[in-house]
């Protein structure tokens with residue numbers, strides 16, 4: 047099994063990464079050392095900086111995950127500021143901002159940054175189109191899961207199995223796993 051250190055304080059992200067990567071011959075180990083989160087306007091820059099910083103600090107290869115939800119009617123808000131907005135406004139106030147809005151389209155994006163000490167980060171992106179629900183539904187998952195719906199069901203209403211077969215994180219991790227396993231035949235799908 048290939049082992050990879052995932053630098054994050056988010057236990058939900060770890061659980062999803064273990065679910066997705068273990069089926070592809072990759073073991074995930076959590077490291078909680080943290081890294082400076084740049085206030086940047088692109089997830090890619092935040093993930094690259096974090097991966098490079100953490101790889102150099104730990105002296106080993108690492109992965110990080112930076113994700114964001116982009117609401118079309120709000121000009122892409124909260125996007126790269128999703129963590130700050132979730133902590134300050136939360137789902138109920140986002141639903142309030144969307145009250146009366148008929149364009150409910152949104153995109154969830156995930157950028158996985160992978161880095162070897164002393165090198166530049168490599169990035170793997172995944173995104174999924176969805177809609178902001180009218181009310182929060184379901185208590186599975188974390189963060190924006192109760193208000194982000196794909197095919198009429200929110201991530202909060204989906205089991206791990208369902209979310210992890212179509213999510214932004216799944217799509218980014220799949221590319222990452224394929225790249226890590228390149229030339230090998232030890233992954234499924």
Ligand code: IMP
Pocket residue numbers: 056111112113114115128129130132133187188189190191201213215
């Ligand atoms: P970050 O990637 O930890 O910066 O996440 C940005 C914000 O989006 C945080 O508030 C997370 O809780 C939230 N978030 C990240 N990934 C997901 C997800 O898969 N579902 C719902 N919310 C998420």
